[in-house]
Amino acid sequence: MSKSFLILCTVLTAASATVTAQPTLRIEAANLQSSRPLQDQTGKAAIRDYLQSWQALTEALEQNRAGLLEADFVGSAKDTLAATIQQQTALGISTRYQDRSHDLQLVFYSPEGLSIELTDNVDYDVQLLDQGRIKTTQHVRARYLIVLTPAEVRWKVRVFQGTPR
C-alpha cells in the first residue's frame, strides 16, 4: 500500500514538475517592419530557439554556470548574463527563474535575413537565494526585447533586454 502510494506520489510529482516546466505560450500575429517576408518555418524556429534559451538562462543563473549559456546566447546578451552570473558568484547568491507564460510577437526581420527581433510579455517566478537560503520568491510580469541572429544550426539570442511593460 505504502509502496503504491510512493509510486503514485512520484508519478504525480513528476507530472506536476513536467506541467510547471512548460510555460504557456501565446503568439501574436507578427507586426513586422521589414521588406523581407518571414517564412513561417523561420519564425517558428526563432521562437522555438528563444524559448529554449530560457531553459539555459534558468539553469545558468541558478547554478551560476556561465558555460550553460554557450549554446543559446551570443554577443552582448551572453556577456551581460555571464557578468550577472559572475556578480552572483561574488556575492554568494543565486536566482531561480521559472517562466510561466510567454506572449510573443515578431516585430522586426532585417532585410538581409540576419536578425529577427521579437517582444515577449513574460510571466515568471524569481527566487532569490543567499548562501543557499531562500530570501524571497516573487511573481514578475515583464516585457522583453529579444534580438536573435542565426548561428550554424540555430538562432541565438544576441540582445535580451527588459523594457517597461
Next chain:
Amino acid sequence: MIVRWALLLGGLVVAMAQLAHAAGGSMGLPKTIEAGSSFSIQTPGSGNASLYIIGIGQVLKRDVQLGQIVFFAAGSLFNAGHYLAVLAGDSSTETESFDVVPANKPSNLSFLAKPSRLPVGQPDGISGAVYVFDAYHNLISVPTPVSFELSSPSGTIQKRAAIAREGAAWAQMDSTALQGMDEFVVRAGDISSARVVGQVPGDPCGLKMTARQSGQQAVLVTDAVRDCNGNAVLDGTIVTFTETYNGSQSTIDEPLKHGIAQVTISAHNGAMFSVACGVAMGNQIRWEK
C-alpha cells in the same frame, strides 16, 4: 481669489498623486530609472538588513542599517531591464520592482549593410539594418529617428529617413549606374556609422567581335566589353567563342584581359563564328577565305 486658491490646491493634489505614482512603496523607488543614473532607496525600520537589487541583467547587494537611505552612485546600475529591490531584514523581507530604462541618447549603432558588393543598376539592391543603443549598450526602445545615406562615386546621394522602433530600423537603396565604391552611412542623433559597398559592372551588353586572317588561322577579337551602363566588364570574365562548321561545333573559353578577349582559331572556309559572354550574345561572322 477663491478660484486661485482652488486651482493651487488642485494642482498640489495632482502633483502629490503623481509623486505617489512615481515613487511606489516604502522604499521610495521610482518606477523607472535611467540606465547609469544615480538613485537612492529608503530602508524603513531598524536593525541590520541586506539590500539586493536583482535582475537578469545585473545583481547588486548591500549590507544596510535600516532607517538609512542607501545611495547608488551613477554607473552602478546600467543594464536596462526589470529589477527587484529586496530588503531582507532579520524578521521581514520587503520587495519592490522597478525598471531600468535605456537613455534616449543614441551612443552606439550596430549597422549591417548588405551586400558588400553588387552589380550596378540594381533597384533596392542595397539594404541596411541598424540597431540603436545607448552608452551602456542598451537597445533604445523608444521611437528614435535615424537617417540612411548612400553616396555613389558619381556624386549621387540617396537619402532615407526612418524611425527606429523597438531599437531597429532599415532601409533599401538602389545601386547606381557607375561602378566604384559607395559609402553607406546611418545616423542617429549625433553619431553615425559607415560601411563601404562596392558596385561592380553588370552583365555585358552589346557584345561585338571582329575577325581577321593570320596565316592559315583566324584571329577573333572582341571590342571592349562593357555593361549596359558603359562600365568596363571585369577582367577575368569568360568570353566564349564558338565555331560551327559542317554540323559540328568547337568552343574556346577565354577570359577578358584589359577589357577584351582574343583567340586564334583554325578556321574552315564557310565556318560560322559566334561569341557570347554571360547572358549577352554577340554578333556572328561567316568566315570566307
